[in-house]
Amino acid sequence: MRYIPNSPEERAEMLRAIGCTTIEDLFRPIPEKFRLREPLRLPSARSEAELLAFFRELAARNAAATEYAVFLGAGAYHHFIPSVVEALISRAEFFTVYTPYQxxxxxxxxxALFEYQTLICQLTGMEVANASLYDGSTALAEAVLMAERLTHRREILMARSVHPEYREVVRTYTRTLGLSVRLMDYDPETGGLQARAVTPSAETAAVIVQSPNFFGVIEDLEAIAARAHEVGALCIVVITEPISxxxxxxxxxxxxxxxxxxxxSFGIPISFGGPYLGVFATRERFVRQMPGRIVGQTFDSRGRRGFVMTLATREQYIRREKATSNICTSQELCAIMATIYLSTMGPRGLRDVAEQNAQKAAYLAREIARQSGFRLRFCGSHFNEFVVHxxxxxxxxxxxxxxRKILGGLPLERYYxxxxxCFLVCVTEVIPRSAIETYLRVLDEL
Amino acid sequence: MTVTPCHVTREEGLIFERSRPGRTAYSLPPLDVPTVPVETWIESRFLRADQLAGLPEVSEVDVIRHFTRLSRWNYAVDLGMYPLGSCTMKYNPKLNERVARLEGFAQHHPLTPEELSQGSLEVLKTLEDLLCEITGMAAGCLQPAAGAHGELTGLLLIRACLEARGDARQKVLIPDSAHGTNPASAAICGYRVQTIPSTERGLIDLEALRRAADSEVAALMLTNPNTLGLFEEEIEEIVRIVHEAGGLVYMDGANMNALVGIARPGDMGVDVIHLNVHKTFSTPHGGGGPGAGPVLVTSELEPFLPVPRIVRRPDGTLALDYDRPRSIGRMRAFYGNFGVLVRGLSYILTMGPEGLREVAETAVLNANYLAHQLKDTYEIAYPGPVMHEVVFSDKRQRAYGVRNVDIAKRLIDYGFHPPTMSFPLIVSGALMIEPTETEGREELDLFIAAMKAIDRECRENPELVRTAPHQTRLGRLDEVSAARRPVLRWRSEASSAPSGSPSEERVASPEP
Amino acid sequence: MATYPEDCLYTREHEWIRVEDDVGVIGITDYAQEALGDIVYVELPSVGDHFSQGEPFGNVESVKAVSELYMPVSGEVVEINEDLAESPQLVNEDPYGDGWMVKIALSDPTELETLMSASEYEEYVKEEREKEK
Structure with missing residues (x-):
């Protein structure tokens, strides 16, 4: 059988060595009535070639970015992935290993994870980062729980312009704990959150804002954070497009x-929604309430630098029901992909790619606004996404x-x-000008 | 024994320390649209002024050498046996990697219209159906990103179901042999945890369970086979006790590798189970993820499953159903770790029904073979017919001043990854060994020989074992200093002062 | 070998208290620090917090274990040992001296009668060690 090294003869020998006659003997502890007598009703085993053909046929049913020009963003972005990412991450020494407990x-x-934590701190301007959570939405839910632990307050104030699916996840996580979530509306002109719409109370644990927000609008974080801090609430900032x-x-x-x-966005395939990478960073003084694994620097018995998982007493395998989170397996390989991506891009590459995203989005937005029947819905600053009316x-x-083989955007009615x-349009560096011009011609022909 | 580092591959610094001004590794096509000053699109006060200083400036060769050298410091399944108990570190088939990288999957945006997503939806729906058949459950959800996320989902489903019965409850029962995620997940759901002791045979104490199973019990969280590698023989009675008390039975499917094709939790009366695709279904663990933790449920719990559900329309096409008023809501953005799930499906279709059964048979045979060959050398904490893993203790070796961690570190010198030691908590000095079905006999024999040799060393030269490993690039690392004075990121020597926020002083300290 | 100063009273959870003028100094015993191993972090309450007898008031952590700290008697925290934030190893090095944790104003000194004397505690530790074997 595939993937099982021992031949039937070897298995028989091993059975004899332990004093059993049949393999059935090994399963005696399972009550007879529960043991399957028939094989599972699954498709019968298939060869590698058959399966490749099967999956190729399925993959071909999708409208992937190889065939379509995809102007969809909203929490998942098509960016170019340098070849080195795939080459390095495919090394079995990264791929086929467990959590680094040894x-x-x-x-x-x-x-690599220590380097990842450093890069996240550098990019976000925060002091400490963990080694990853599942994805952006669950990272936000974990941040909410952490804010509750830090403040012992029971209310969350969240912008309506936070990704709608992230808001749903926050609701799922907080409902049973009895935390209340109050929403703050966006400004209908700018699409951003006005500082005066941020009205935390003495019961507010955290104010949550996304920037660029779901409409692609850049938020005035400084003013919003100040409002939170006036009442001793924390300010949680969500980023779904970190190229920004x-x-x-x-x-x-x-x-x-x-x-x-x-x-x-940092080198991880879009892959129909996962696996992705939950980024989490905070202030040094909050580190003991941070969820997830953390890698720290130390030295070995001969004084040479090395790295270990540290501050583990926060985690479930030690503190059990009092842990900061239940998370165990997270997304370490994706964090290493991001590390390789960011190392490859470097400061200039990251700035260049961000600039290309902004310029391409700005160009399409400008040109769409010139078409009759279309305008930009919001007037705030944008990065690589904008809403078209x-x-x-x-x-x-x-x-x-x-x-014309263009996925032109995301209709917003379902969410708002x-x-x-209105629909939400995203333009990244992988969209060639020819696709943008086709896009504009189609609108023109309407 | 000490090897003086002499080759560059043993002394690779941090990527930041390799940085040289002006080096680059990226390539982008020229910007092909007419440009405007960026300030006309983004207000200048929002733009960063630090030029991203500190990010490494390196060449492509630097990147390749750096990460290739780092990779060589890892031990991996593709190098040898990785017998971490309850982690099921089996071989990760290469076909599955190829499948997940097909462009039609890897470049498929999750918000593509349904009619243009039929391939990916078919992958998910097929996998969900096959997992229902494998576990004997009625319906499932593939959203959870890992086992603990599945536990959380499952407990939220139980809570929703009990609330719908008009009987919300307060506590969750968890055996003392359980993995730490179980109580942590229960706490996030707002449940109180009550620990159920194990008997001297290492199985759940039925009397204690009966006493604890009162009208406040929402659920029992049961790992079966448990973390001692023992099957809960009284499973029928356990389920009956919990159900009669009005609670539900949650099964942690971390150890499903012992059961695939042999027996089905659904037939045993389990109400909810999560599976670890990155254990039983062969997807790579990646150094701590990504995984996938699908949850399967009975028909009573089906209405509460997370949104969206994948449903088949009368015309045979698939759709995402968001109109589920009794749903617990969403567990994450989009639909789950698709790239992991498609690998899991590829594995199941490779093995087929007979193959999956052979997986469980061989995994259990291998564990029993190890238990049999080592039982005279190492104490088995709870003797009994084991399933897919066996838990030894360091009880005999402790007499020579050697602990489980020392034995584990010495195994590294013999070329093996150490076993699990952090749990089960009920075994002092635990060595939890799960060989999996993908180890051949000669690898098992080498492991057995190594364990026996270490036992001899414990008696003849315990210091050698206590100071192991001796063959690795680094010796034992000082975890105490790491925790006392945490250094959690690199800083350039020029800027070693903490980069505290300018607003730090203004931040109102949250009330304790 | 563990030590048991005569001027302290002890709990079954291995805290000690030394009372002078209605102020009690509290820490963990030599036996406790030895059992925990290298201490890496001590989480203490704030000055002004009230605790009743037996209530948890903080945590002490080694690399792979956490132990809760329990109040030997009821009272209000009047001082905490700020040095432990930087130097948690003081608990290992000098558990009855520089490794003290909190000072409290006792609200009910009669509770002291429920605690163990040095010789009683020594006996108790002996029993605990027996059980371990």
């Missing part, structure tokens, strides 16, 4: 207490684009009923 034979993983940090001021400089985000039915516009006539 530091002497896991220095590769540990040092190549251009934008880091939240750590603007008063954020916890920065969470989705790290998928259309006088034509949104479904029709997107259908026309699709006929008041934005029925």
């Amino acid at each position: 530091p002497e034979i896991a220095q590769g993983t540990l040092q 940090l190549g251009l934008l001021r880091p939240p750590g400089e603007l008063g954020a207490d916890i920065v969470v985000g989705e790290g998928q 259309s006088e034509h039915p949104v479904a029709l516009v997107l259908e026309k684009l699709r006929e 009923p008041e934005l029925r006539e």
Whole structure:
């Protein structure tokens, strides 16, 4: 059988060696009535070639970015992934290893994660980062629980312009704990959160804002954080498009207490929604309430630098029901992918790619706004996403684009009923100008 | 024994220390659209002024050499036996990697319209159906990103179900042999945890369970086989006790590798189970993730499953159903760790029903073979017919001043990854060994020989064992200093002062 | 070998208290620090916090274990040992001296009668060690 080395003869010998006659003897502890007599009703085993053909056929049913020009963002972004990321991450020494509980034979993983933590701190302007959580949405939910532990307050104030699916996850995590979530509306002109709309009380544990927000609008984090701090609440900043940090001021400089985000843009395939990378960073003084694994520097018995998992008493395998989180397996390999991506891009590459995203989005936005029947919905600053208001039915516009192999954007009605006539457009560096021009021609023809 | 580091591959610094001004490794096509000053698109006060100083400036060769050298400091399944108990470190098939990297999957945006996502949705729906058949459950959800995330999902489902029955409850029962995620997950759901002791045979104490199973019990969280590698023989009675008390039975499926194709939790009366795709279904563990922790449930719990559900329309196409008023909500953005799930499906289809059964048979045979060959050398904490793993203790070696951690570190010198030691908490000095089915006999024999040799060393030269490992690049690391004075990131020597936020002083300290 | 100063009273959870003028100094015993191993972090309450007898008031952590600290008697915290933040190893080095944890104003000195004397505690530790074997 595939993947089982021992031949039937070897297995028989081993059975004899332990004094059993049949393999059934080994399963005696399982009550007879529960033991399956028939094989499971699963498709029968298939060869490698058959399976490749099977999966190729399925993959071909998807409209992937190889065939379509994809102007979809909203928490998952098509960016170019340098070849070195795939080459390095495919090394079995990164791929086929467990959590680095034995530091002497896991220095590769540990040092790479220490580098990852450093890069996240540099990009966000925060002091400490963990070695990853599942994804951006669950990282936000964990941040909310951490704010509750730090403040012992029971109310969360969250911007409506935070990714709708992230807001749903926060609700799932907080509902049973009895935390209340109050929403703050966006400014209908700018699409951003006005500082005066931020009205925390003495019961507010945290104010949550996303920047760039779900509409692609850059938020005035400094003013919002100040409002939170006036009443002793924490400011949690969410980032779903971290390439923006190549251009934008880091939240750590603007008063954020916890920065969470989705790290998928850093070299991780878009892969229909996962696996992604939950980014989590905070202030040094909050580190003992931070969830997730943390790698720290230390020295060995002969004084040489090495790395270990540290501050582990926060974690479930030691503190059990009193742990800061239940998380165990997280997304370490994705964190290493991000480390390789960021090392490859360097300061200039990250700035260049961010600039290309901004310029391409700005170009398409400018040109769309010139078309009759279309305008930009919000006037705030944007990065690589913006909301288009259309006088034509949104479904029709997107259908026309699709006929030209363009996925033109995300209709917003499902998330924001008041934005029925709007769709969200994302432009990244992988979109060639030719696709942008086709996009504009389609709108022009409407 | 000490080897003086002499080759560059043994002394690789941090990527930041390799940085040289002006080096680059990236390539981007020229910007092909007319540009405007960036300030006309983004207000200048939002722009960063630090030029991203501190990020490494390195060449492509630097990147390749750096990470390749780091990788060589790791021990991996592809190098040899990795017998971490309850972690199921089996071989990760290469076909699955190829499948997950097919561009139609890897470059498929999660918000693509459904009619243009039929391939990926078919992968998810097929996997969900096959996992239902494997576990004997009625329905499932693939969103959870890992086992602990599945536990949280499962307990939220139980809470929703009990609330719908008009009988919200307060406590969750967890055996003392359980993994730490179980109580931690229960706490996040707002449940109180009551620990159920094990009998001297290492199985759940039925009398204690009966006493604890009162009208406040929401659920029992049961790992079966448990973390001692023992099957809970009284499973039928256990389930009956919990159900009669009005609670539900949650099964932690971390050890499902012992059961696939042999027996189904659904047939035993389990109400909710999570699986670890990165254990039983062969996907790589990646140094601590990504994994996937699908949850499977009975039909009573089905209405509460997270949104969206994948449903088949009458015309055979698949759709995402968000209209689920009784759902517990969403567990994460999008639909789960798709890239992991598609690998899991590829594995199940490779093995087929007979193959999966052979997986469990061989995994259990291998564990029993190890138990049999080592039982005269190492104490077995709870003797009994083991399933997929066996837990030894260091009781006999302790007489020579050697602890489980020393034996583990010495195993490294013999070329093996150490076993699990951090749990089960009920075994002092535990060595929890799970060989999995993908180890051949000669590898098992080498491991047995190494364990016996270490036992001899414990008696003849305990110091050698206590100071192990001796063959690795680094010796034992000082975890005490790491925790007392945490250094959690690199800083350049020029800027070694903490980069505290300028607003730090203004931040109102939260009330304790 | 563990030590048991005569001027302290002891709890079954291995805290000690030394009372002078209605102020009690509290720490963990030599036996406790030895059992925990190298202490890496001590989490203490704030000055002004009230605790009743037996209530947890903090944590002491080694690399791979956490132990709760329990109040030997009821009272209000009047001082905490700030040095432990920087130097938790003081608890290992000098558990009855520089490794003290909190000072409290006793609210009910009669509770002291429920605690063990040095010789009683020594006996108790002996029993505990027996059990371990």
